[in-house]
Amino acid sequence: xxxxxxxxxxxxxxxxxxxxxxxxxxxxxxxxxxxxxxxxxxxxxxxxxxxxxxxxxxxxxxxxxxxxxxxxxxxxxxxxxxxxxxxxxxxxxxxxxxxxxxxxxxxxxxxxxxxxxxxxxxxxxxxxxxxxxxxxxxxxxxxxxxxxxxxxxxxxxxxxxxxxxxxxxxxxxxxxxxxxxxxxxxxxxxxxxxxxxxxxxxxxxxxxxxxxxxxxxxxxxxxxxxxxxxxxxxxxxxxxxxxxxxxxxxxxxxxxxxxxxxxxxxxxxxxxxxxxxxx
Amino acid sequence: xxxxxxxxxxxxxxxxxxxxxxxxxxxxxxxxxxxxxxxxxxxxxxxxxxxxxxxxxxxxxxxxxxxxxxxxxxxxxxxxxxxxxxxxxxxxxxxxxxxxxxxxxxxxxxxxxxxxxxxxxxxxxxxxxxxxxxxxxxxxxxxxxxxxxxxxxxxxxxxxxxxxxxxxxxxxxxxxxxxxxxxxxxxxxxxxxxxxxxxxxxxxxxxxxxxxxxxxxxxxxxxxxxxxxxxxxx
Numbered sequence: 001x002x003x004x005x006x007x008x009x010x011x012x013x014x015x016x017x018x019x020x021x022x023x024x025x026x027x028x029x030x031x032x033x034x035x036x037x038x039x040x041x042x043x044x045x046x047x048x049x050x051x052x053x054x055x056x057x058x059x060x061x062x063x064x065x066x067x068x069x070x071x072x073x074x075x076x077x078x079x080x081x082x083x084x085x086x087x088x089x090x091x092x093x094x095x096x097x098x099x100x101x102x103x104x105x106x107x108x109x110x111x112x113x114x115x116x117x118x119x120x121x122x123x124x125x126x127x128x129x130x131x132x133x134x135x136x137x138x139x140x141x142x143x144x145x146x147x148x149x150x151x152x153x154x155x156x157x158x159x160x161x162x163x164x165x166x167x168x169x170x171x172x173x174x175x176x177x178x179x180x181x182x183x184x185x186x187x188x189x190x191x192x193x194x195x196x197x198x199x200x201x202x203x204x205x206x207x208x209x210x211x212x213x214x215x216x217x218x219x220x221x222x223x224x225x226x227x228x229x230x231x232x233x234x235x236x237x238x239x240x241x242x243x244x245x246x247x248x249x250x251x252x253x254x255x256x257x258x259x260x261x262x263x264x265x266x267x268x269x270x271x272x273x274x275x276x277x278x279x
Numbered sequence: 280x281x282x283x284x285x286x287x288x289x290x291x292x293x294x295x296x297x298x299x300x301x302x303x304x305x306x307x308x309x310x311x312x313x314x315x316x317x318x319x320x321x322x323x324x325x326x327x328x329x330x331x332x333x334x335x336x337x338x339x340x341x342x343x344x345x346x347x348x349x350x351x352x353x354x355x356x357x358x359x360x361x362x363x364x365x366x367x368x369x370x371x372x373x374x375x376x377x378x379x380x381x382x383x384x385x386x387x388x389x390x391x392x393x394x395x396x397x398x399x400x401x402x403x404x405x406x407x408x409x410x411x412x413x414x415x416x417x418x419x420x421x422x423x424x425x426x427x428x429x430x431x432x433x434x435x436x437x438x439x440x441x442x443x444x445x446x447x448x449x450x451x452x453x454x455x456x457x458x459x460x461x462x463x464x465x466x467x468x469x470x471x472x473x474x475x476x477x478x479x480x481x482x483x484x485x486x487x488x489x490x491x492x493x494x495x496x497x498x499x500x501x502x503x504x505x506x507x508x509x510x511x512x513x
Contacts, residue, residue, distance in 0.1 A: 162380040170393040171369035
């Protein structure tokens, strides 16, 4: 049985590498004459033979990080409730609601946002269409919250029970136990939750497609419309497989892949440093 | 009721998940005694101990009737009355568990952790207290050069003495010891027994133990918990 699990783990790893190799292979025309790097700094104007993805990179970063910034404190607070602060029946209720939220299809969030959130943003925040970075981030914040809450709760509850009993016996309040024991001990799992949340926010296509506005300009504020890398991949229709337009889609994929990898490695290093200095 | 009464148990009954554990126990214990509770496994000795710092409430599913009054310095108080803050109670009623459970931090931080929880932050005072309690449990000489190292790297006996020091740093009025020597070797066990006897002058000790010879050596009063009742046997 152990061998089977090991094979499954190696298989997953190989599959991840295979995806990267495939993207490099299909995007090979981009690496001739350093075109890949020029795409990263150019704008998207197919009429002028410019297939740059710079605005999409900025759009993706702004939308996903704003969504994470909005979602993280709420998710952590919810996890605190569900992992110790709330009475037991309420903990169960909160977790049940969070799991229900995680099961709702993305398109439903997008659909609800178009009819409820977009008019509110249009009315109170921006005068444009209401389809912008802020709207997309708000919806994505709601979308990624359940994933993060589940990870956070697992991290906080996963602390060795003997530590919790010792801390309780020393007179720690529930808040003190959370802050001084469960949070530092559950930190690696909490970071995993952040990675998953950010990954989901960066990787989500439908919400961005529906409510971010899909503008190909470089967004300069959170009330500007923007197009994300994933939405761009979905929107580009290129019939000629040898064209730069088609190859640029793989540039988007590569950027997403490498960026996510950099974030994961960076956060893992942070966990490692923190764990090492926690003595 | 006497001025020296430290613990008064009145008509105490306890059910855990609808299973009766204790029934109609009434007792009165004086201060600065070692009171040992023995009995077969599974009779609820550890649960009985957890009633004195209300630690059982963390797992829920229990139901207690009757009362426990403790003298925590300002006269007898019913620890199950609504106004009794849990943190205050647990800082006055220290506990050492069956298996050593040092927290995942340095030896020094293990001792200062309860002080920090209680809102004491004076660094110099803390260092003095750490040295004092570690000396009291005869551990300081063994760890003085590695106070910043992970407490989990200590031997089992050292870890248990550290846990005892951690409980003592708050100067508890009552100390609950839940089979504190059961996971220790003979030498570590002997050291801890000597310590328990030394501590009698400082606080009232409730000791749960499997070992008859141990309770005979250390305890002033010995009770057996069987058939949901406490019966004095020594």
